[in-house]
Amino acid sequence: MNRDLLNKLKNEQALDTAERLDLEQALERGEASPAAQWMSQLHDEDPSMAWRSQLNAKLQEIAPAPAKKRFNWLGTSAIAAAGVCAAFVLFTMNRPPAVTEPQPHDRVAGVSTSNNDLGTVLMTAHQADDAQIAAGVRAPMRTIDVGYDWSSLESR
Amino acid sequence: MLFIVAAGSCLAFAQQPPTPEALVKRLSDGAKKVTYAGVRSVTMRMPEGRTRSFEERILRKGLRWVITYPDNSPYAGQAVYELEGKSYNYNAAKNEVRVAPSRFADAVTETIRPPRGGGSLIAKAGTTVASRSTWVIEAKDREGVVRQRIWVDRNEALILKREVLDSKGNVFAGFQFTSIRFNASIPKGAFDLPRGAKIITLDAELRQLAKEAGITPAILDPKTGYTLAGVSKMEVKGVTILRQFYVSETGRVSLMQTKKAPESMNPGTQSRRFRVYTWESGGQAYALIGEMDQKELEKLAKRVKLLGRD
Numbered sequence: 488m489n490r491d492l493l494n495k496l497k498n499e500q501a502l503d504t505a506e507r508l509d510l511e512q513a514l515e516r517g518e519a520s521p522a523a524q525w526m527s528q529l530h531d532e533d534p535s536m537a538w539r540s541q542l543n544a545k546l547q548e549i550a551p552a553p554a555k556k557r558f559n560w561l562g563t564s565a566i567a568a569a570g571v572c573a574a575f576v577l578f579t580m581n582r583p584p585a586v587t588e589p590q591p592h593d594r595v596a597g598v599s600t601s602n603n604d605l606g607t608v609l610m611t612a613h614q615a616d617d618a619q620i621a622a623g624v625r626a627p628m629r630t631i632d633v634g635y636d637w638s639s640l641e642s643r
Numbered sequence: 644m645l646f647i648v649a650a651g652s653c654l655a656f657a658q659q660p661p662t663p664e665a666l667v668k669r670l671s672d673g674a675k676k677v678t679y680a681g682v683r684s685v686t687m688r689m690p691e692g693r694t695r696s697f698e699e700r701i702l703r704k705g706l707r708w709v710i711t712y713p714d715n716s717p718y719a720g721q722a723v724y725e726l727e728g729k730s731y732n733y734n735a736a737k738n739e740v741r742v743a744p745s746r747f748a749d750a751v752t753e754t755i756r757p758p759r760g761g762g763s764l765i766a767k768a769g770t771t772v773a774s775r776s777t778w779v780i781e782a783k784d785r786e787g788v789v790r791q792r793i794w795v796d797r798n799e800a801l802i803l804k805r806e807v808l809d810s811k812g813n814v815f816a817g818f819q820f821t822s823i824r825f826n827a828s829i830p831k832g833a834f835d836l837p838r839g840a841k842i843i844t845l846d847a848e849l850r851q852l853a854k855e856a857g858i859t860p861a862i863l864d865p866k867t868g869y870t871l872a873g874v875s876k877m878e879v880k881g882v883t884i885l886r887q888f889y890v891s892e893t894g895r896v897s898l899m900q901t902k903k904a905p906e907s908m909n910p911g912t913q914s915r916r917f918r919v920y921t922w923e924s925g926g927q928a929y930a931l932i933g934e935m936d937q938k939e940l941e942k943l944a945k946r947v948k949l950l951g952r953d
Contacts, residue, residue: 613888
């Protein structure tokens with residue numbers, strides 16, 4: 488990397504594609520050129536992703552609290568009694584053997600994050616990345632993303 | 644009569660699939676020459692377990708690609724350029740380009756091989772994909788479970804469909820061309836990166852995400868031969884995990900990092916394929932995950948260092 492590039496950077500002049508690639512590759516290699524050093528000392532003014540979490544926090548603040556339901560003793564008791572009866576009938580009809588063999592299963596395949604331990608979630612994340620690389624596909628960043636997971640609403 | 648029998652024999656012989664090795668070589672040799680415009684459907688299971696599908700429009704000339712997305716796609720306004728071993732994800736709305744190692748070059752030139760730890764490749768006649776006849780190659784592991792399938796065009800050096808499978812046969816990631824035009828006329832300047840966009844390297848992204856998560860970032864020493872290929876963060880049980888994905892000629896590993904893990908980062912049961920090595924240091928918890936034995940992972944874990952320190 489040469490002095491011209493350093494001067495361009497200091498004067499905030501536009502770089503052409505080749506210069507930008509040179510600079511980016513030098514930064515990735517941790518090169519000790521004057522331009523790379525100068526860039527590494529700059530304060531990163533990239534808009535922080537923190538605005539997403541701030542937005543989420545604000546949305547949570549203004550979100551209406553779930554309405555408290557009145558407890559109905561009569562209805563609840565009736566449902567509970569019916570449930571106990573049904574469970575007893577099912578238990579006596581489909582009583583399993585006293586001892587069951589442990590079912591072999593692959594902790595990685597087909598896991599969902601809802602009811603698994605942290606280790607399994609991390610393993611699934613690795614497997615997803617690994618499969619994407621193997622298949623030669625990638626998911627770009629969503630163009631418009633306000634940081635909310637809409638999938639639970641879309642699937643209804 | 645004899646003529647009919649002879650013709651039938653010739654036809655049968657012509658329909659015999661080439662060996663997997665011959666197909667792989669044809670793909671590798673032809674990768675630099677193939678030119679097309681195509682539309683393909685991509686499916687992938689995301690790290691949180693959900694499956695995502697979307698459509699890509701691809702222009703390719705040899706090892707140069709540009710991928711764009713339809714207007715109704717969540718990725719509309721973006722383009723992914725694959726140029727000289729690097730991938731450039733351009734986002735018009737933010738006027739920025741994220742740079743990472745190429746995602747496709749290896750997948751095109753190395754195509755398919757038996758899974759680590761042994762296995763086999765089998766070639767046979769495949770179904771029609773995008774109105775093209777194919778040969779299909781299956782990669783099976785030692786237990787005979789199919790781990791990957793590729794559908795190769797019978798006349799061109801191109802994979803028309805690909806599936807990477809889990810141990811139960813479910814697709815973890817893959818794609819399928821729905822239409823393709825070989826030797827298409829590629830517009831001039833199609834592979835030119837947009838001018839004036841801000842370039843964001845993986846290193847800068849790592850620092851930014853770590854800062855947001857309040858984590859002091861650590862990296863896998865580049866001298867190990869592993870290159871950072873992706874960085875992201877995920878929330879699990881209220882804990883922020885910083886994820887880094889590394890690739891080398893011999894394997895792929897994930898480095899997971901958090902301030903303090905609420906529970907073990909090691910799954911209760913080890914996978915048949917992947918191993919996990921976990922440790923704590925300097926008030927932070929780490930996990931290294933890869934398709935290799937425990938000793939190899941432990942050796943790599945010793946090469947993890949805080950970013951900016953030798």
